[in-house]
Every structure is written in C-alpha cells, then in structure tokens.
Amino acid sequence: MNIRRPILxxxxxxxxxxxxxxxxxxxxxxxxxxxxxxxxxxxxxxxxMQFLAERIGGGxxxxxxxxxxxxxxxxxxxxxxxxxxxxxxxxVVYLKGxxxxxxxxxxxxxxxxxxxxxxxxxxxxxxxxxxxxxxGHDEHGEGEHGHSGEDAGSDPHIWLxxxxxxxxxxxxxxxxxxxxxxHAAVYKKNTAALxxxxxxxxxxxxxxxxxxxxxxxxxxxxxxxxLAERYGLRQEAISGIDPESEPSPARVKDxxxxxxxxxxxxxxxxxxxxxxxxxxxxxDLGLRTDVLDPIEGISGKSKGRDYFEVMHANLxxxxxxxxxx
Numbered sequence: 122m123n124i125r126r127p128i129l130x131x132x133x134x135x136x137x138x139x140x141x142x143x144x145x146x147x148x149x150x151x152x153x154x155x156x157x158x159x160x161x162x163x164x165x166x167x168x169x170m171q172f173l174a175e176r177i178g179g180g181x182x183x184x185x186x187x188x189x190x191x192x193x194x195x196x197x198x199x200x201x202x203x204x205x206x207x208x209x210x211x212x213v214v215y216l217k218g219x220x221x222x223x224x225x226x227x228x229x230x231x232x233x234x235x236x237x238x239x240x241x242x243x244x245x246x247x248x249x250x251x252x253x254x255x256x257g258h259d260e261h262g263e264g265e266h267g268h269s270g271e272d273a274g275s276d277p278h279i280w281l282x283x284x285x286x287x288x289x290x291x292x293x294x295x296x297x298x299x300x301x302x303x304h305a306a307v308y309k310k311n312t313a314a315l316x317x318x319x320x321x322x323x324x325x326x327x328x329x330x331x332x333x334x335x336x337x338x339x340x341x342x343x344x345x346x347x348l349a350e351r352y353g354l355r356q357e358a359i360s361g362i363d364p365e366s367e368p369s370p371a372r373v374k375d376x377x378x379x380x381x382x383x384x385x386x387x388x389x390x391x392x393x394x395x396x397x398x399x400x401x402x403x404x405d406l407g408l409r410t411d412v413l414d415p416i417e418g419i420s421g422k423s424k425g426r427d428y429f430e431v432m433h434a435n436l437x438x439x440x441x442x443x444x445x446x
Contacts, residue, residue: 155211155233157183161301164207166215166223167194168418169280170238172428173293174214177311181304182211182297187223191420193393194219199226207232212300214238214293219277234300239277241292242285247276247346247356278415282347283326283432287319322432326352329436334444337383339376341390341399344415354443357385359398373402380406387442389413392422411438 155162160183165171167188174184187203188194199222207213207230215223216238227235279285294312298305326348336355338345343358357379359368368376379385387409390399396410403410414423414431424434439445 155209155300161211161297162209163212163214163297164210164232166213166220167197169286169416169428170214170216170293173290173315174212174297176315177290177294177308178297179307179311181301181307188220188418190418191393192418194417197222199223204230210234212236212296214296216277216279218244218275234296236293236296238279238289238292239275242279242288244275244277244279245346245350247278247343247350276343276346278344279347280428281345281415281432282351283319283323284351285347287316287323290315290319318429322429323351325433326436329440330354330443330445332446333440334446335384336443337379337385338413338439338442339380339385339388339402340413341394341396342415344391344417345413354439355383359388359402368398376402377406380408385442386444387411387438389438389442391415392420393418409442411442413438 160181161178163174163178163182163184165174165184165186167186168190171184171186174182178184185206187199188197197220204226207226210232212234213227213230213232214236215227217224218239279289290312294308294315297308301308330352336353337357338349338354339357339359341358342360343356345354345356345358348354349356357376359372359376385408388399388403388406389411390396390413392412392414400410402408412422412424413435416423416428416431419425419427419431423431425431
C-alpha cells in the first residue's frame with residue numbers, strides 16, 4: 122500500500138531554512154556595520170590615537186587599541202583576528218610609519234573609514250645623519266643617528282608637539298563626522314574643546330621654558346624632535362628614532378663632549394624601554410637621571426593618567442633639567 126508523504130512538513134522546513142538564512146544574513150550585517158550597541162566601533166593603533174578618538178568621540182564611540190597598555194608600540198605584531206576586526210571597524214585611527222605591522226594590516230583589511238594621522242599635519246626629518254658642525258648636528262640640533270628602519274624624512278612623533286597634535290585632532294574629528302554623521306555636531310564640539318586645551322598646553326610650554334639656562338637635553342631616543350623644534354630646544358638622543366637601537370662608541374663619545382660643553386645636568390630615559398644605557402651614560406658623567414615620557418602608552422610607571430597629565434610632567438622635568446627661572 123502506497124502512502125503519500127505529506128508536503129506540508131517539507132514546505133515548513135523550507136521556510137525554516139529560509140528564515141535561518143535571513144537571520145544569519147542579518148546577524149552578519151550587524152557584525153560588519155561598524156557599530157556595537159549603537160556606538161561606532163573605533164580601532165586605534167596606539168595610545169595617542171586612542172586618546173584622540175576617546176576625547177572626541179565621547180559617549181558615541183567604543184574605542185579599542187591594537188597596542189596593549191605598557192607595550193612598546195614599535196614592536197607590535199598584528200594577528201589575523203585583529204586584521205579582520207579592522208575590516209569591520211566603523212573607523213580606524215592610526216599613524217603611518219610608526220608601526221609597520223599596523224600599516225600592512227590596514228592595507229590588507231581596507232576598512233571603509235580611516236583617519237591616518239600624518240595626513241593632517243606635516244612630517245619632518247629628525248635624527249637622521251646629515252652634514253653639520255663638528256658634532257654632526259643639523260639645523261634642528263639633532264645628533265647623528267639614523268631612523269633605524271623608519272622611513273627617511275618622516276619622524277612620526279607628532280603628538281609630542283601640541284600644535285601638530287591639535288591639527289591631527291581636527292582631522293580625526295572630521296573623520297568621525299563622516300563615519301557617523303548623526304553625531305557630527307557632538308564630534309565638532311568635542312574637537313573644538315580638545316584643540317583649545319591643546320592650545321593652552323602649548324602656552325604652558327612656551328611660558329614654562331621661556332627663561333632657561335640651557336637649550337640642550339639628552340634623552341634615550343629621538344622622540345622629541347618636534348617638541349624641541351617648537352620651543353627652541355636642542356634634543357641630543359642616545360639612540361635614533363628606534364628606542365631599542367644601541368648607540369655607537371663614537372656617539373657615546375660625542376655625547377660626553379656635548380654634556381660638558383653645554384652643561385647638561387640630566388640624562389632622560391623613558392618608561393617603556395630599558396633605562397640601562399641612559400643610566401650608564403649618566404653614571405659616567407656624574408649626571409642625574411629623570412623620566413621624559415614619549416607617551417607612546419600609559420602604564421603604571423607613567424607620571425600621569427592621560428596625555429595632558431604626562432605632558433605637564435614632561436614640562437616640569439624639562440624646566441628642572443634646563444634650569445628655568
């Protein structure tokens with residue numbers, strides 16, 4: 122006896138499959154629209170970019186950083202999952218030339234909205250070997266040490282100059298407005314407030330460093346070229362742009378001569394790399410040591426909880442080292 126199978130269950134199953142596919146498609150769309158719980162997902166490459174995104178985005182963004190707190194950003198490696206996250210982000214904020222792994226990941230991920238910090242200001246060459254005086258200084262007073270893998274002519278440490286950092290802030294603000302136009306007015310207002318605060322920081326540095334006994338400071342690596350140029354100082358770095366590079370014997374001898382000639386009393390080191398070389402040089406010359414933080418990340422060793430607090434701590438350290446009155 123032939124029994125006909127009912128068609129209804131098959132039809133229902135088809136509808137169920139169709140519904141499941143639709144649900145999966147919707148779910149997939151939700152994971153790639155650049156938002157989480159209604160907030161724009163912003164991925165920042167490292168702390169200075171994260172700080173801008175958080176201050177400008179406020180409560181309308183969810184910001185994550187590719188570089189964990191306390192990690193030296195130059196050494197960052199990007200996982201396949203992080204690269205995938207970049208492609209789904211509502212906005213990626215990064216600084217080209219500082220972290221090669223990030224540059225490669227952004228190029229591969231092709232996120233829809235990108236804020237590339239160096240495109241909002243001008244980059245200069247600090248710390249490269251050039252013809253100069255008997256110490257090999259260029260017109261900005263930098264010593265003879267190379268970029269150690271960085272692109273020639275592109276010192277990336279623009280955030281240490283409040284004026285250039287304000288230019289970057291304006292660019293990031295406009296990128297947020299484009300990525301999330303519904304909250305453009307908030308981003309514009311927050312950008313203006315941040316730029317004003319950076320202007321006040323610039324005034325503090327100009328006033329604080331105005332009456333000084335010396336222009337020269339010695340530091341671990343050439344991160345402070347823009348800051349030195351802005352305020353008429355002369356940075357002498359033990360290493361080049363790369364904080365992990367070791368100075369040559371000739372460079373160490375050169376620094377001994379500079380310290381004596383310019384009456385340098387302090388050798389600065391930073392928080393995220395070893396202070397061994399700085400302390401060795403200071404010990405040889407009978408000099409003090411202190412922290413001058415390049416603010417590549419905030420850690421428990423940082424003298425402050427955010428960019429502004431650490432910059433003011435840097436100002437106090439420079440005032441003391443340069444003999445301001």
